[in-house]
Amino acid sequence: MPNLDDVVREIADEMRQRTDRGAVASYIPELARVDPGAFGLAVIDADGRAAVGGDADVPFSIQSISKVFTLTLALGMVGDRLWRRVGREPSGSPFNSIVQLERESGVPRNPFINAGAIAVTDLILSRHQPREALGEILRFMQFLAQDSSIVIDEAVAASEQRTGFRNAALANYMRSFGVIDGPVEYTLGVYYHHCAIAMTCRQLATAGRFLAHSGRDPSTGHLVVQAERAKRINAVMLTCGHYDGSGEFAYRVGLPGKSGVGGGILAVAPGRASIAVWSPGLDAAGNSHLGRIALEALTRRMGWSIFGG
């Protein structure tokens, strides 16, 4: 078994030298300003040791990675009733497609495409006012990451809100079917804000540890979710976590993972490690280009694929 620290260092070096970096997301103006050359990687193993490389302590916009945590939170609030509003099948279409909603009575295919995540946010709002809901989401992230300094980047949230007409279309469309209940602008407001949480790779890998360890944070012993539920969130991440590139990610990396348009990916090696990687350039499916390549190298060298060696 290779040494994890060595492997992480090697990969960070290799990625630094690559020139194929994909394109930084431009549709959210504020995100387009990020340094395309950034690369960070943090791996936290079962014993809690962190192996980090590159810009692992630089905060970035976690964007859709937040959907893993809002799903966890909403499942805790409403339980499996959540699945009446959201499916758990891959969508076979881009992250912001509306076609599927028309075909399936406004029920989004899974909680990780935009429509599904908006519906999950709306469920959280069924219990809370917008400001409280957002506070609860942020405190949950701080608690999991064991770092109360984590904040929401208001400039990013405002930038998305100004330009998020497509998400407004998805939300209004679901509202017309009764799949979401509350005022559309409240739901979208909370959605844009939790997507605008800024975290470092190290914080994110820490926050994801409960998914790698049967629902329990091994450092605190705290049970975040039942083991059964952690397992199932991992399953949804595997089949749906990378939009219409989920098959490719499973094929190449072989771990449950969730990407964000900010260039981050959270990946889970069950029983072994929680991993966060960040490189802002995206591939055609909207997932971090070097992030996926780095994770592929990591799982191959460490033998961590859930599909065998």
Added chain:
Amino acid sequence: MPNLDDVVREIADEMRQRTDRGAVASYIPELARVDPGAFGLAVIDADGRAAVGGDADVPFSIQSISKVFTLTLALGMVGDRLWRRVGREPSGSPFNSIVQLERESGVPRNPFINAGAIAVTDLILSRHQPREALGEILRFMQFLAQDSSIVIDEAVAASEQRTGFRNAALANYMRSFGVIDGPVEYTLGVYYHHCAIAMTCRQLATAGRFLAHSGRDPSTGHLVVQAERAKRINAVMLTCGHYDGSGEFAYRVGLPGKSGVGGGILAVAPGRASIAVWSPGLDAAGNSHLGRIALEALTRRMGWSIFGG
């Protein structure tokens, strides 16, 4: 860790008593004659010991499960060039949908929907005449299952060929885009015949062992495919092996698996076991209803989910 023999026996008993069995496939007349009460389960662990329950030695039509083996064979023949003709993303639509083909220039989304499997069969035919190709596929199954008595059920093949207009539509459609090359009737003939292979759960679980053990059959030591490739076939099974129920199977069972409309499922617990289950009644997505429930019970009791305990 519970005893595997006990668990298999318990599950077979429980399934025998259930009355919710789904509906036997009726669109292939010959398949509609099967006993809906049949249930078989066979698990072969890493040491080669078989735990079996119910009708584990009754042959059934493996149907689409054959697609795992034709994919393996075709990858061995043409290597990763195969992926120029077939994608590896979940389809987000039923097994015999043609809509996706129109949207994506005739390239099927993955090798496990009908269109994709027909394209894979066509690739095998690029190297062989139909009769030889079929012989090669059958010998491959016999070799893997270590049983030369395995045959093709000609009545089933003929029944499908007479009524398979939708598959003929898919094949002609792909032919119009040049995604398949050969005479459509040859390709369909071989396709229907390999789907009509009849096997028992025990034979099928034996044949699938290389996928659980890094490409190698542990009983013979024979390397069927490179470890890397076995891992990747498992990944495609996980994301695409149950048509538009793949997300649900991953969520509930947590293993790579491939279903057939005959009611069989082959599942792989990497490093641990190869599993075959058979119950003819299907759910709405066309997958064995009790088969899936039995596998869910098995992985939960044995702690075999790849997504964590």
Added chain:
Amino acid sequence: MPNLDDVVREIADEMRQRTDRGAVASYIPELARVDPGAFGLAVIDADGRAAVGGDADVPFSIQSISKVFTLTLALGMVGDRLWRRVGREPSGSPFNSIVQLERESGVPRNPFINAGAIAVTDLILSRHQPREALGEILRFMQFLAQDSSIVIDEAVAASEQRTGFRNAALANYMRSFGVIDGPVEYTLGVYYHHCAIAMTCRQLATAGRFLAHSGRDPSTGHLVVQAERAKRINAVMLTCGHYDGSGEFAYRVGLPGKSGVGGGILAVAPGRASIAVWSPGLDAAGNSHLGRIALEALTRRMGWSIFGG
């Protein structure tokens, strides 16, 4: 040639006796209150004589019929540049479908489906503030109908605005592609208000006369639009005026026409007459059930089909 007054009277009598009336639109609460037994018919011939039957002087909500007039107004403002924002092909899908927008970069197929009419309203707003735009539309209707008492039913407009999530989805979706420019809520506000104009059959038939007479109102001699443009608006009405029932309307009635969900239809017999009919019950495609049947009887008895006798 039969006498027009007799024919109109006969048809009004026949329609009064029919019990198959379709279903009154229920998705706009305020519209659901209308008397389902109402039936009105008004025909104004080339000489300006009106033949009327039934409730021809009872006002009803013209709804999508207003789209003919906003199209006329917008063409007058921006000319054929309008067609950069809106197509003129039948949609092959229901009136409020969003699928087509995704496939075609947010450009609606024609100005008579909801998305297209919203885009036309947005063009009018490029020249006016919302309040002025609405005033201009209303004055245009009053001018054409030669009746300054025509008003907007504010209760209907408010009812639609409260429940119009699907239109909000369409508008936001087009906004995301830049097909509409202005603030979405302004555009929708004006759209709901012009749809809520209340008119009688007699007023509506009067207002439509310019379309039957080469763009000119024969009673005043006023040229509303160029002859070429009137002809072309008629063509778009024929191919697109009844949503996904446009083919059926052409097949049975054989006149350009535009329906509204309030149960009205405006139809044009070029060179001969302008016709308005009203019966609130709708068919499956969202068009007035008896309205279409009455028009079919009218064109057959009068020999007015544009497709020959």
Added chain:
Amino acid sequence: MPNLDDVVREIADEMRQRTDRGAVASYIPELARVDPGAFGLAVIDADGRAAVGGDADVPFSIQSISKVFTLTLALGMVGDRLWRRVGREPSGSPFNSIVQLERESGVPRNPFINAGAIAVTDLILSRHQPREALGEILRFMQFLAQDSSIVIDEAVAASEQRTGFRNAALANYMRSFGVIDGPVEYTLGVYYHHCAIAMTCRQLATAGRFLAHSGRDPSTGHLVVQAERAKRINAVMLTCGHYDGSGEFAYRVGLPGKSGVGGGILAVAPGRASIAVWSPGLDAAGNSHLGRIALEALTRRMGWSIFGG
């Protein structure tokens, strides 16, 4: 009123000088050999006088224009029961789309898209053996065109049959839903042969006269179809005769018309004239580019649009 002979001559001259000619269809190899510079126009007025220009006596492959005549023939055989198998709404999609069939249980939207015309041919085959059916179609064309020398171009038919995989997909797909009954290869064989009929503009304009004159051929007095039916065939031509360019044709030309991929268009000015035009270059929707422009000029100069002047 301008002189028809002068107008036809002028248009033929103007078209000869144009250099924008669209692209000759290449997907049927045999059709790709035609001279792209050819242009023919024939107009036969109510009195039977022919005004011709350009290559009006050069035969070309009528292709989909034949669908108007097979529809007429099939309606004569099975009456309005035909509409149980085929709709009469515009498709909103290209001529050979299969998506619509999946959405609507295999029932083609109208008799003029490929799928619909194949279904119509299959209905004719429910009464005849293939050879007889083809004989009947050909004799019908010869009778209407008053020219027994009209033949099928076997080379074109054979060329289409060899390469017609997409049509084979459509036919098999409909067969899977029971929308067509007979052996798929028979139906396709007859379909390719009637599309391969070769006619001149003069012959085609003659054959179309019954549609312009209430179902009756004015030169012989023979009633081909009831007036009601002729009117309705015209309506379907108007809404569906140019595939996904039908709205554009109605908007610009304002006549019922049917195009063929060989570059021909048959158009009908009810009560006035039957018109055939031919120019092999096609526009993006698969319709004759100069053919449409010539017809637009003709209807404008003669004031023949059915939408008014």
